[in-house]
Amino acid sequence: MRATPARAADHARDLEAGMHEEVGGRASSRRVRVERGIYRQANGKYAVCFMLDGRPHFRTVGYDLELARAQRRSFVWAGKVRDRCGRAPAPAGDRGGMVA
Secondary structure (H helix, E strand, C coil): CCCCHHHHHHHHHHHHHCCCEEECCEEECCCEEEECCEEECCCCCEEEEEEECCEEEEEEEECCHHHHHHHHHHHHHHHHHHHHHCCCCCCHHHCCCCCC
């Protein structure tokens, strides 16, 4: 189906109106894309999307866009390491400690 200019204008107006819509008598929350893999939720927090085991995963990371970018890079890196090695990397606090 091709987008008509009227439909595009309606979509732009909906985005400007806010992130909440009335659907079936109740407000629905939705994510609005900010940039690749980063979305702003209706509550103002950012969520990042990354692929893990061939499926998209979303994590809410807070209100700071720079933090969201850093967290997404971290999740993407961890997913690539996991794909390459077959296991998840150790959390930052568990690297190289004493073993009982």
